[in-house]
Amino acid sequence: MRAETLRRAAVAFALTLPGAAVATLVAAPAAHADGCYTWTRDLYEGRSGEDVRQLQIRVAGWAGRRDIVETDGNYGPKTAAAVRRFQSAYGLPADGIAGPQTYTKLYALQDDDCTPAHFSYSEMDDGCGRGGWSGGPLSSAETRDNALRAMWKLEALRRDLGDEPLRVTSGFRSEVCNRQVRGASNSQHLYGNAADLAAPSGSSLCDMALNARDHGFSGIYGPGYPDHEDHVHVDSRRENNDDGIPNTTSWSAPDCGIGAGND
Numbered sequence: 001m002r003a004e005t006l007r008r009a010a011v012a013f014a015l016t017l018p019g020a021a022v023a024t025l026v027a028a029p030a031a032h033a034d035g036c037y038t039w040t041r042d043l044y045e046g047r048s049g050e051d052v053r054q055l056q057i058r059v060a061g062w063a064g065r066r067d068i069v070e071t072d073g074n075y076g077p078k079t080a081a082a083v084r085r086f087q088s089a090y091g092l093p094a095d096g097i098a099g100p101q102t103y104t105k106l107y108a109l110q111d112d113d114c115t116p117a118h119f120s121y122s123e124m125d126d127g128c129g130r131g132g133w134s135g136g137p138l139s140s141a142e143t144r145d146n147a148l149r150a151m152w153k154l155e156a157l158r159r160d161l162g163d164e165p166l167r168v169t170s171g172f173r174s175e176v177c178n179r180q181v182r183g184a185s186n187s188q189h190l191y192g193n194a195a196d197l198a199a200p201s202g203s204s205l206c207d208m209a210l211n212a213r214d215h216g217f218s219g220i221y222g223p224g225y226p227d228h229e230d231h232v233h234v235d236s237r238r239e240n241n242d243d244g245i246p247n248t249t250s251w252s253a254p255d256c257g258i259g260a261g262n263d
């Protein structure tokens with residue numbers, strides 16, 4: 001049952017009760033005071049707002065093959081599908097509606113600084129040592145926000161690989177750092193938008209690259225692509241409107257069977 005329906009029913013019922021009972025019944029539900037963010041209403045298709053956007057950041061890693069979830073604050077079919085995949089992945093009823101059970105899982109997954117449980121700002125800000133998110137083309141705050149969104153996608157990838165610990169070997173890079181490591185001049189690493197991942201212990205680089213296709217990564221480069229024999233690069237280039245390149249998907253890991261456009 002949707003939240004407003006419940007609320008209306010509760011109020012109607014409360015009108016028939018004596019004062020003390022009414023006070024108890026209509027009191028706000030015990031809010032879960034999460035250190036990062038607390039949702040206060042159910043969300044489903046048609047709803048919009050900052051709470052939807054916060055949800056989208058956290059489920060964007062469940063976008064589905066070759067798709068992305070825009071963090072636009074509008075709960076459309078793609079957000080609903082991502083919520084369903086998130087729910088399935090964590091053993092919840094997959095109804096595509098974000099309610100108490102979904103929020104409980106999200107609260108369990110998010111740290112007080114809003115990063116997902118298994119990734120941290122510090123490991124994403126380590127292209128050439130900690131740069132404090134500065135020295136790139138965006139403001140520090142924008143860069144950090146991009147890194148946060150990348151981490152939620154990584155959390156989904158990690159889950160899909162059977163809770164396989166993933167190690168980020170290069171995240172945000174300042175311009176200086178990017179030149180040092182001879183990164184591409186328009187590298188997504190400059191935007192805090194990319195992560196290089198080392199081979200996981202329990203699966204292969206190709207497993208990781210193949211699975212990344214289902215987790216909102218529009219840029220994937222791995223084995224068979226030049227200079228990507230020892231890591232998989234994932235990024236969110238389709239969502240980057242600051243890099244001067246078209247918002248299209250670009251995947252290449254020929255040794256894993258990932259080519260251009262046919263997968």
Ligand SMILES: [Zn+2]
Nearest residue numbers: 194195196233
């Ligand atoms: Zn990279």
